[in-house]
Amino acid sequence: MESLNQKQGLLQTGTNAYLIFKKDLLQEFKTRYALNAIFLFALVTLFAVSFAIGTFNASSDILSALLWIILFFASMSGLSHIFVREEEAHTADTLKLVAKPTEIFLGKLIFNIVLLFMVELLVVPLYVAIMNFTIYHILLLAAALLFGTFGLAGGGTIVAAIIAKSNARGALFTVLAFPILLPVLVTGISVTKNAATEKLFSNPVSELQSLFAFAIVIITAGILLFDFIWNE
Amino acid sequence: MQLIAESITKYFNEHIIFKDIHFAAASGSCLAVLGPNGSGKTTLMRIVSKLLAPTAGTVTFNENGQVLTDTEIRYRIGFLGPYLELYQDLTATENLSFFAKIRGLTDYQPAMNRLLDQFGLKGREEDPVRAYSSGMKQRLKYVFALLHQPDVLFVDEPRSNLDAEGIARVYDLFSEFKKERLLILATNDSEDLQFADERIEIRVAG
Amino acid sequence: MVNKLLKIGLFLILSLVIIGAFIYAPLAKGLGEFTRVLYFHVPMAWITVVAFFIGAVYSILYLKKKEHKYDLYAETANQLGFLFVVLATVTGSIWAKMSWGSFWNWDPRETSIFILMLVYAAYFALRSAVEQADRRASLAAVYDIIAFVTVPFFVFIVPRIYASLHPDPLINTQGKIHMSPKMQLVFFTSLFSYTMVFVWMLIMRIKMIKLKLKLKEMEQ
Numbered sequence: 312m313e314s315l316n317q318k319q320g321l322l323q324t325g326t327n328a329y330l331i332f333k334k335d336l337l338q339e340f341k342t343r344y345a346l347n348a349i350f351l352f353a354l355v356t357l358f359a360v361s362f363a364i365g366t367f368n369a370s371s372d373i374l375s376a377l378l379w380i381i382l383f384f385a386s387m388s389g390l391s392h393i394f395v396r397e398e399e400a401h402t403a404d405t406l407k408l409v410a411k412p413t414e415i416f417l418g419k420l421i422f423n424i425v426l427l428f429m430v431e432l433l434v435v436p437l438y439v440a441i442m443n444f445t446i447y448h449i450l451l452l453a454a455a456l457l458f459g460t461f462g463l464a465g466g467g468t469i470v471a472a473i474i475a476k477s478n479a480r481g482a483l484f485t486v487l488a489f490p491i492l493l494p495v496l497v498t499g500i501s502v503t504k505n506a507a508t509e510k511l512f513s514n515p516v517s518e519l520q521s522l523f524a525f526a527i528v529i530i531t532a533g534i535l536l537f538d539f540i541w542n543e
Numbered sequence: 544m545q546l547i548a549e550s551i552t553k554y555f556n557e558h559i560i561f562k563d564i565h566f567a568a569a570s571g572s573c574l575a576v577l578g579p580n581g582s583g584k585t586t587l588m589r590i591v592s593k594l595l596a597p598t599a600g601t602v603t604f605n606e607n608g609q610v611l612t613d614t615e616i617r618y619r620i621g622f623l624g625p626y627l628e629l630y631q632d633l634t635a636t637e638n639l640s641f642f643a644k645i646r647g648l649t650d651y652q653p654a655m656n657r658l659l660d661q662f663g664l665k666g667r668e669e670d671p672v673r674a675y676s677s678g679m680k681q682r683l684k685y686v687f688a689l690l691h692q693p694d695v696l697f698v699d700e701p702r703s704n705l706d707a708e709g710i711a712r713v714y715d716l717f718s719e720f721k722k723e724r725l726l727i728l729a730t731n732d733s734e735d736l737q738f739a740d741e742r743i744e745i746r747v748a749g
Numbered sequence: 750m751v752n753k754l755l756k757i758g759l760f761l762i763l764s765l766v767i768i769g770a771f772i773y774a775p776l777a778k779g780l781g782e783f784t785r786v787l788y789f790h791v792p793m794a795w796i797t798v799v800a801f802f803i804g805a806v807y808s809i810l811y812l813k814k815k816e817h818k819y820d821l822y823a824e825t826a827n828q829l830g831f832l833f834v835v836l837a838t839v840t841g842s843i844w845a846k847m848s849w850g851s852f853w854n855w856d857p858r859e860t861s862i863f864i865l866m867l868v869y870a871a872y873f874a875l876r877s878a879v880e881q882a883d884r885r886a887s888l889a890a891v892y893d894i895i896a897f898v899t900v901p902f903f904v905f906i907v908p909r910i911y912a913s914l915h916p917d918p919l920i921n922t923q924g925k926i927h928m929s930p931k932m933q934l935v936f937f938t939s940l941f942s943y944t945m946v947f948v949w950m951l952i953m954r955i956k957m958i959k960l961k962l963k964l965k966e967m968e969q
Contacts, residue, residue: 327645334630334641341632341671401628404594405687408622409645411614469895473888479878486874490867491895494902525902532898536891539812542596543884556882557965598883 324414331410331418335393336425344396345426349389353434356381361441374444375503382434383463383496384485386427390467391484393419394475403475407541416468416537420530423464423471431456448506454519455502461526462495469533472540491529498522544606544619544694544725545569546591551600553586560586564600566743570694573717573726573738578745584729585624585699587745591727592622592697604695618646621688623681624699624729631673635664635683638672639690646691658686662712677704685713696720699729714738759949762942769935777932783847786840788935792943793837794862800830800947801869805897808890818962820886823893824876825954829947831869838862858915861903868896 339345360377369377397403406415435456439446446452470488474480498518505515547567553560560583568574576584589595591602593616604611604619611619629638636655643651659665662682672680681704688696701717702710717738720726728735736742770788777784807823810816841862842852853859875892879885928936 323647330641330645334633337637338630338632400631401626402630404589405627405629405642407594408592408620408627409617409642411617414645466895466899469891473875473892476884476888477875477878478880483875483878487871487892490864490871491899493864494899497903521902521905525899528898528902529895532895536812536894539887539891543887556880557969559969 324411324417327410327414328417328421331406331415332421332425335418335422338396339422339426345389345392346429348392349385349426349430350433352388353381353385353430354437356384357434357438357441369442371444371507372504374442375507376500377442378435378438378444378503379459379496379499381438382427382431382459383492385430385434386463386467387485387488389426390423390464390488391471391474391480393422393468394471395480398475398480412538412541413534415541416472416534419471420464420468420533423468424460427460427464431460444507446506447509448511448515451506451515451519452503455499455506455522458519458522458526459495459499462522462529463492465526465530465533466492466495469529469537469540472537476540476543494525495522498525544604546602546604546695546725546727548591548602549600551587551590551597551602553583553590553595554598561745564743564745566741568725568727568741570725571721571723572740573721573728575736575739575742576727576729576745577731577736577742579731582745584745585626587743588622588624588697588699588727588729592620593617594622618691619693620695620697621691621693622697622699623684623688624697625703626699627684629672629680629683629687632671634671635659635668635675635686638683639687642687643690648691651690654692655686655690658689662686663708678706678709681705682709685716689716693724695725695727697727697729701728701730701735702732756949759942759945762938763946766935766939766942770939774932774935775929777928781847783844786843788939789943790837790840790844791936792940793833793840795940796944796947797830797834797837797865799944800826800833800951801865801897803951804830805893808893808897811886811890812894815883817882817886818958820882820890821958821962822955823890825958826951827869827872827893829950829954831866831873833947834862834866834869838866856915861900864903865900868900872896 360381364373394403397406435452438444467488470484470491474483474487477483498521502515502518502522505511505518545567546569549565551564552562564587566574576587578584586595590597593602593613604616629635630641633641639655640651643655656665659668662685664679664682664686667675667679672683675683688698701713705713717726717728721738721740726738728739730736766788770785774785774788776782804823804826807819807826811819811823838859841859845854845856845859846852849856872889872892876885876889879888
């Protein structure tokens with residue numbers, strides 16, 4: 312009986328998280344605020360970089376680093392929106408009235424993950440084409456982007472929840488998120504360098520593992536700690 | 544359903560809002576929270592509805608001697624107040640469907656249409672809430688608060704932005720609601736107090 | 750009285766440590782005079798870890814008990830941690846200048862200590878951006894815990910990706926200590942006495958916080 316209840320509870324958490332995600336997606340499609348912010352940021356920096364260093368001059372080391380720096384700071388410009396929007400529009404209490412914290416966190420997390428995937432789907436091919444970046448191991452890069460996105464979105468979502476409750480919403484987000492998410496950046500760059508080298512120079516599996524482990528740790532910490540932020 | 548609040552105290556930093564508030568209320572009555580502006584009516588409403596944790600004290604909802612869990616409470620209270628906004632970018636239907644589904648309602652369409660009709664919003668339900676006048680927003684909040692047929696209804700500033708006709712509808716609703724269920728109002732309006740069976744006055748601490 | 754004796758004792762031991770580090774301890778083979786900074790650098794780094802750990806424990810305690818004092822304890826432990834991380838960086842930089850030629854060259858160890866400073870600077874920035882005391886306490890505690898679970902990633906990942914010039918940490922994989930007995934004596938005395946200085950500072954600040962809270966209570 313108890314396990315049945317637990318199962319129902321899990322199912323309900325999943326359903327409600329999905330409903331919140333769908334609601335946010337609908338809101339996003341009507342305003343396109345976060346998507347525009349991230350996508351335009353990525354595009355502008357991409358063109359600035361391309362313009363500044365030219366097409367054929369950069370080594371794959373520099374190109375790998377720049378790709379992640381563009382993705383990283385672009386996501387910094389949009390990931391916080393998901394919670395700031397609820398606080399600023401005074402809908403946070405309304406949402407709190409109807410849903411459990413875990414459902415809300417998961418819904419917002421899924422939204423941020425999907426948002427980042429959409430941006431990567433547009434920006435990464437564009438970057439590879441414009442910067443003349445040769446990738447030898449496409450699957451490796453895809454895996455790094457996949458796990459990296461989970462990590463970035465996980466850390467970004469919990470930090471977004473924190474800054475939405477503070478007084479200095481815009482300025483604080485990058486300050487708080489940057490040092491926490493640096494492991495993703497460093498490892499992501501390293502895997503991408505590997506993917507851009509014909510012969511792998513180090514074992515990418517252990518790096519992918521640490522990207523994956525980071526994502527798991529930060530998402531778990533987020534789920535466990537979100538209650539304390541949300542109920543403030 | 545029975546509501547018991549025991550020695551509720553709330554501080555903001557070192558500043559005391561109120562201290563040791565006790566009361567109890569049961570279905571079939573109306574409770575009014577009174578107090579001058581800034582006395583903490585809204586804070587008390589948010590604490591009693593579990594939106595905000597008190598610094599000290601407890602709030603419990605009982606039914607037949609059984610204490611309700613937070614999840615059960617969430618399903619059974621309705622709340623409207625100036626700080627509980629609906630999503631401005633979404634239409635009324637989108638808002639209401641989202642809240643209904645997340646509360647686990649399946650067959651909410653008829654009730655939704657009936658309430659929209661009752662509050663004179665029929666025909667405007669596909670407009671984004673942003674395009675509503677402030678009075679219409681207030682009416683829509685009533686629909687939001689009542690859609691899941693709650694056993695307890697919290698209303699903070701019942702009349703805000705409503706015209707005479709809107710107020711009449713709300714008063715009809717109140718007298719109907721308090722017959723079998725529990726109504727909690729936070730107000731300063733003497734006319735609203737005609738419904739109150741019991742009053743809690745918050746004095747400015749000092 | 751006991752307190753006073755302890756203080757005098759600590760003063761004497763620390764004086765001996767300083768003299769010992771410069772005169773008594775022999776140099777390891779093939780290393781320059783500058784390596785003597787290790788008697789100060791390692792204790793500072795060690796205390797940094799201890800202080801931030803204590804801060805994280807108090808943050809968890811705050812979230813569990815919601816008592817205001819734990820938030821203040823966490824803040825004070827992190828402040829002390831920040832003081833010692835700066836000292837560890839400065840002493841490490843001196844080594845870097847003498848040994849590798851520049852004060853700062855983004856060695857993995859330097860990178861991770863830099864990140865550590867960034868994280869806790871962000872922690873203090875967050876604290877100053879929230880006015881309401883209980884909200885500030887919760888947000889800061891959550892951030893502190895998140896920082897504490899992610900920083901280890903840095904310490905383990907970065908050295909794996911980039912080769913480090915940093916000597917083996919004291920507790921290395923082989924479990925060996927590359928020091929002569931005389932060096933060990935000075936080193937462990939230093940480690941112990943600086944840790945005692947930290948403990949003393951922490952206890953004093955916690956006492957201060959307790960008194961302040963009591964004063965506030967009496968005012969009300």
